[in-house]
Amino acid sequence: MYDHSFVLRNYTDNHFKGKIRIEIVQTEQYLKAGKIASEVREMVRIKDWIGKTVFEICEEVEGEIIKRGAKCAFPVNASINEIAAHYTAEPNDPITIKDTDLVKIDLGVQIDGYIADTAVTVCYDAQFDGLVKAAEEALANAMSIIKTGVKASDVGRTIETTIKKMGFKPIANLSGHSLDQYTIHAGKSIPNIWSIGGFTLSENTAYACEPFVTTEQGGGFIRNGQIKNIFALNSRKKTKNEEADRLLDFIWENCNMLPFALRWITKEWEEKQARELLEFLIKKKSIQAYPILIEINKQRVAQAEHTFIPNENGVTVTTKAE
Ligand code: MN
Ligand code: MN
Numbered sequence: 001m002y003d004h005s006f007v008l009r010n011y012t013d014n015h016f017k018g019k020i021r022i023e024i025v026q027t028e029q030y031l032k033a034g035k036i037a038s039e040v041r042e043m044v045r046i047k048d049w050i051g052k053t054v055f056e057i058c059e060e061v062e063g064e065i066i067k068r069g070a071k072c073a074f075p076v077n078a079s080i081n082e083i084a085a086h087y088t089a090e091p092n093d094p095i096t097i098k099d100t101d102l103v104k105i106d107l108g109v110q111i112d113g114y115i116a117d118t119a120v121t122v123c124y125d126a127q128f129d130g131l132v133k134a135a136e137e138a139l140a141n142a143m144s145i146i147k148t149g150v151k152a153s154d155v156g157r158t159i160e161t162t163i164k165k166m167g168f169k170p171i172a173n174l175s176g177h178s179l180d181q182y183t184i185h186a187g188k189s190i191p192n193i194w195s196i197g198g199f200t201l202s203e204n205t206a207y208a209c210e211p212f213v214t215t216e217q218g219g220g221f222i223r224n225g226q227i228k229n230i231f232a233l234n235s236r237k238k239t240k241n242e243e244a245d246r247l248l249d250f251i252w253e254n255c256n257m258l259p260f261a262l263r264w265i266t267k268e269w270e271e272k273q274a275r276e277l278l279e280f281l282i283k284k285k286s287i288q289a290y291p292i293l294i295e296i297n298k299q300r301v302a303q304a305e306h307t308f309i310p311n312e313n314g315v316t317v318t319t320k321a322e
Helices: 004-046 054-067 126-145 153-167 242-255 271-283
Strands: 071-080 084-085 102-112 114-123 176-178 206-207 213-214 221-234 287-295 302-304 307-312 315-317
Touching: 004 054, 004 084, 004 102, 004 114, 004 221, 004 287, 004 302, 004 315, 054 102, 054 126, 071 114, 071 176, 071 307, 084 102, 084 221, 084 302, 102 126, 114 302, 126 153, 126 206, 126 302, 153 213, 206 315, 221 242, 242 271
Parallel strands: none
Antiparallel strands: 071 084, 071 102, 084 287, 102 114, 114 307, 176 206, 206 307, 213 302, 221 287, 307 315
8 A cells, every 4th residue: 555654754854854954054144144244244343434535445345345255235325424325426425534533333244145144334433333332232132032932022022121220312213124035124123112012033034123312302213315326126027228227137137136336227227317217217116215314303313233044042143253
C-alpha cells in the first residue's frame, strides 16, 4: 500500500526546509546590508560636515554605500534643523551646513532588495546635544525590550517615556516600520508614542525603529512641506510618451519600487528634460513624489534609527555599530 503519511511528511519536510532556506538567505542579506549601513553611518557620525553642501554629503554617503558593493535603498536624506525627514539634495544643491545646524542623515542600503535603514543626527551646537542624546537613548531603550511577541505599543511607550523624562517631546506622527524585499514601508508601524492596539513583533521579520525628538517648544508633530525631492515608481503602465516610458524602465531596472532622486537620473538625462519627464509622470500617477516633513512649530528635530529582527530571546540589530 502506498504510504500517504510518507508523502505528506516528505512534502512537509521539503516545504519546511525550503522555508528555512529562504529565511537563512534573507537573514544573511539583511545582515550584510546592516553591516555596510552601520559602517557608513559611523563614518558619517564622526566626520565634520560644516561647510559642506547637502549635495556633497548625499553624493559622498551614497558613494560609500556603493563602494562597499551594495546599492542605495533610497536617496540619502540630509534633513536640517526643523526639517525632520525626506530632504535629499537637488542636483548641485548649494545648501551648506553651518556650525549651528542639526542634521539628520538617514541612509538605506539594499542587497537583492533586503534593506538596512539607519540614521544618525550630527550636531555642532552644544545646546542641542540633549536632543540627539534623547533620540539615541530612546532607540537603545526600545532595542533593549524587543523580542518576538513584544507589542509595538510597548515599544512606543518606551520611546515616549525615555524622551519625556529627558525633558523633550517625541514626534507623534512619525514612526518606524516593517520592511520587506524592495519595500521600505511594508505595512506595520513601530510608533514613537504609546497608543492603543497595534500588533506584536514577529520572528524573521525586519523592522526599523526611529525615534524623532523635538524640544519642549515643539508641537511634537510634523506637517508636509512644499518641497518634494524624493520620488518612487507607482505604476509601470505605458504612457504613449517614448522618453517617459524609457525613464520608467530605467527606474524599474535601477531602483525597482524603491525611492530615487532627480540626481540619480541626471546621469542619464539632461536636468531640464529629466524635470519635465518627472513632472509628466507625476501627473500620470506613474510616479509619486514625497514632500519634506517639517516640525509644526519649526523647532529642531533629532533622529536615531536602527533596523532589527526580533527573536525568541531578544533581537538582532542588523545596523548595530561594531
Ligand atoms: Mn531611515
Ligand atoms: Mn525608516
